[in-house]
Amino acid sequence: MGDPSLPDIRIGDADRVDAERLLNEHLTAGRLTPEEYGDRATQAAAARTQGDLLRLFLDLPGPHPNFEAPRQLDTYTAYTPPPISHEPQIAHPPVKRGPSTWVIAAITVPIIVLGVVVTILGTFGSGSFVIGLVVVGLVLLLMFGGG
Template sequence: MSEDAGRVPAEPPDLRVGHEERAAAMRALDTHFEAGRLDVTEYGERSGVAGTATHRHELEELFTDLPAPHPEFSPAAGPPAVPEKAPDRHPLGHRHTAMALLPLLAVIGIVLLVVVGGQPAGLAFFPIVFLLAGRFGPRRF
């Protein structure tokens, strides 16, 4: 059996980092600054690099001349989990669409009543149409 069989391959140096890794580097730099290993200028420069780092090697380079503590990086995770599709809020979508058409049908009926039937009293039904539109119209959740 070869020596390499039990070894885990090293992670690529260009592995991207996130907020947690940058925060861990900042905490380690704070410890070194408090211990007097970094002066104000050098602490500011390294903190700036840590705050804007996008790759792991950028953070690792900040600690090459410093003793422990160094930031501990979590092992590279697999791809993020894909969330399941949310269930349809309106399983009977066609029924919801039909209810949204009800106010339109009421307006057409009132217009026909007033224009064709010569009944001006039909205008009194317009407030009812607006109430129906509010009740059965589209929802904003």
């Protein structure tokens, strides 16, 4: 049927799910391309024997499927395998979102306009010039000063 050195012992759903999990580990380690992962995951879902699964790992380093003695299931509960997905499960970092650009513009533009007006009025001889510089300085600090 196949390679005589690979066992023809039947496998269960838990073995198929475990093999798919291990293939996903090889995908995330960069040993498999997404296309290779998809092909092998499809073959793992259709595998019937231990040999069928082990063939998928012949060119890969460990981890490989580990077939243990069958467990006795509780007579009151039946094992329901998780749904099988053939999509690669690559973890992506969460997207960090800040305030909307419109919110920032709605707050900073009036403050900048106020600072410019106060600065212009302050150049005509009153102490408002210093207040204008402080307002503009605070606006620039809020815009570019980390946080």
